[in-house]
Amino acid sequence: MTGPAPVTTADPLVGRFRAMWTQLAGIGRDPGTGGYLRYAWSAAELTCREWFTTEAVRRGLAVRPDGNGNLWADWIPSGVDPAAPAVVTGSHFDSVPHGGGYDGPLGIVSALLAVDELRERGFTPARPVTVAAFVEEEGGRFGLACLGSRLLTGGVSAQYALALTDSDGVTVAEAMRAAGADPAAAGPDPDRLARVGVFVELHVEQGRALVDLGAPVGVASMIWPHGRWRLEFTGAGDHAGTTRMVDRRDPMLTCAHTVLAADAQARRLGAHATIGRVAVRPNATNAIPAQVHAWLDARAADDTALATLVEAVGAEAAARARVDGTAVAVVRESDSPPVAFDPDLTDRIATAVGAQLPGVVPVLPTAAGHDAGVLAGHVPTAMIFVRNPTGVSHAPNEHATDDDCAAGVRALAAALADLAGE
The missing domain is CATH 3.40.630.10 (Zn peptidases)
Structure with a gap:
């Protein structure tokens, strides 16, 4: 306005x-x-x-x-x-x-x-x-x-x-x-x-x-202190209609779990965590994604709390990736003390x-x-x-x-x- x-x-x-x-x-x-x-x-x-x-x-x-x-x-x-x-x-x-x-x-x-x-x-x-x-x-x-x-x-x-x-x-x-x-x-x-x-x-x-x-x-x-981290979730692209749920390696599931985990960890630590940007490949309605990139914006009252938050989010993402048969990488793009x-x-x-x-x-x-x-x-x-x-x-x-x-x-x-x- x-x-x-x-x-x-x-x-x-x-x-x-x-x-x-x-x-x-x-x-x-x-x-x-x-x-x-x-x-x-x-x-x-x-x-x-x-x-x-x-x-x-x-x-x-x-x-x-x-x-x-x-x-x-x-x-x-x-x-x-x-x-x-x-x-x-x-x-x-x-x-x-x-x-x-x-x-x-x-x-x-x-x-x-x-x-x-x-x-x-x-x-x-x-x-x-x-x-x-x-x-x-x-x-x-x-x-x-x-x-x-x-x-x-x-x-x-x-x-x-x-x-x-x-x-x-x-x-x-x-x-x-x-x-x-x-x-x-x-x-x-x-x-x-x-x-x-x-x-x-x-x-x-x-x-x-x-x-x-x-x-x-x-x-x-x-x-x-605050920063931005790119979360790279990799799975296997496939057909949304013919691939059985049990056979899927869907990185979107890992990403979705990580979004919820970031919110929960931030609340636990009295910090702030936001995932407001996501890029999906191939980004098709009837296709299981092959790759999802999400950006984590994390902020906390001190360096220790911020490091704890980012580490906890990364650990939750890795644990969920093992369940989903996907892979995850956490890449720091910027940080400010x-x-x-x-x-x-x-x-x-x-x-x-x-x-x-x-x-x-x-x-x-x-x-x-x-x-x-x-x-x-x-x-x-x-x-x-x-x-x-x-x-x-x-x-x-x-x-x-x-x-x-x-x-x-x-x-x-x-x-x-x-x-x-x-």
């Missing part, structure tokens, strides 16, 4: 937010589901990137892409050293399949509006302020989340990343070339990373903690935000991954969350009210002013 219709308000920032948000609202939106299809390097995501460049240039920001496809828009007032470590904020444009509109773009729109707010107050930063738009944060097209920030920081090699393929067999390298980017430039960028002095990412909350706390914004304390955001920076931002907005600013953990989590291993990093009244994310009902989004802009502006001041 794209939010409510414009309403009359005494707060001009609410109107400015709605005007900017409306410009993006229709890009990549599926009219049937109401969800978004903004995959990395796709026409929809490239249109969003063009919009970003136009809006940044209109504000006098110098926009430059890096070799990995991330965009950087620098606000460097006269007299400020352009090589000084910047206060960086931003997020991403890409979406999960049929995801919500706020996950990612809210952080970019809010960052541009925060620059406007600071200028309107007559604030001049003493160090560069940069708005960033990272590429392929969701991993919705090529399967590896936070691809742009991982490449930037050296968390993944260019050789590995460029060979990743989407569901149509298009590689990252081919997608970059089609968009006019040079894949030969991809890889770690220590010079650009050195120019990031601190990173603050604003994001819609992916959950309902702020709803329950009655707060429009909050600050993140940590990100749970726990991220404890810099406590001093978190407290500083919570204090700055609290001075700008009424009420207590909650500090809360999240189980959702972000580019901020990748950058946290290299630079001081923090996150600001905006209340999501539905509590839904990665789905069309993801939402935030215009009033809360305006509160988020003010919170981000307060954080940037505190960090970029004298």
Whole structure:
């Protein structure tokens, strides 16, 4: 959903937010589901990137892409050293399949509006302020989340990343070339990373903690460790009508058992396990599958619990495979360690935000991954969350009210002013 219709308000920032948000609202939106299809390097995501460049240039920001496809828009007032470590904020444009509109773009729109707010107050930063738009944060097209920030920081090699393929067999390298980017430039960028002095990412909350706390914004304390594992189930393809049940080696049975086992193990451990993507070969109604691939998304409060969860799911799958006469392999595709955001920076931002907005600013953990989590291993990093009244994310009902989004802009502006001041 794209939010409510414009309403009359005494707060001009609410109107400015709605005007900017409306410009993006229709890009990549599926009219049937109401969800978004903004995959990395796709026409929809490239249109969003063009919009970003136009809006940044209109504000006098110098926009430059890096070799990995991330965009950087620098606000460097006269007299400020352009090589000084910047206060960086931003997020991403890409979406999960049929995801919500706020996950990612809210952080970019809010960052541009925060620059406007600071200028309107007559604030001049003493160090560069940069708005960033990272590429392929969701991993919705090529399967590896936070691809742009991982490449930037050296968390993944260019050789590995460029060979990743989407569901149509298009590689990252081919997608970059089609968009006019040079894949030969991809890889770690220590010079650009050195120019990031601190990173603050604003994001819609992916959950309902702020709803329950009655707060429009909050600050993140940590990100749970999480990862993705590909479960490869192999059996024997055969005829659905003529093959006796006793003779079957059906990998779908093994997969189905594993889905239930993942759910049970996650509940036992107080963790999260999801199998939301499955690929079947030959994928015919009247044929027993020869192979089933399923992707496990696993998250837990600490590394030990996460490892226990994945090991337990793998053991259950292997045990069931022996019963079904099938085979199973568990392949790790990505993993992200726990991220404890810099406590001093978190407290500083919570204090700055609290001075700008009424009420207590909650500090809360999240189980959702972000580019901020990748950058946290290299630079001081923090996150600001905006209340999501539905509590839904990665789905069309993801939402935030215009009033809360305006509160988020003010919170981000307060954080940037505190960090970029004298």
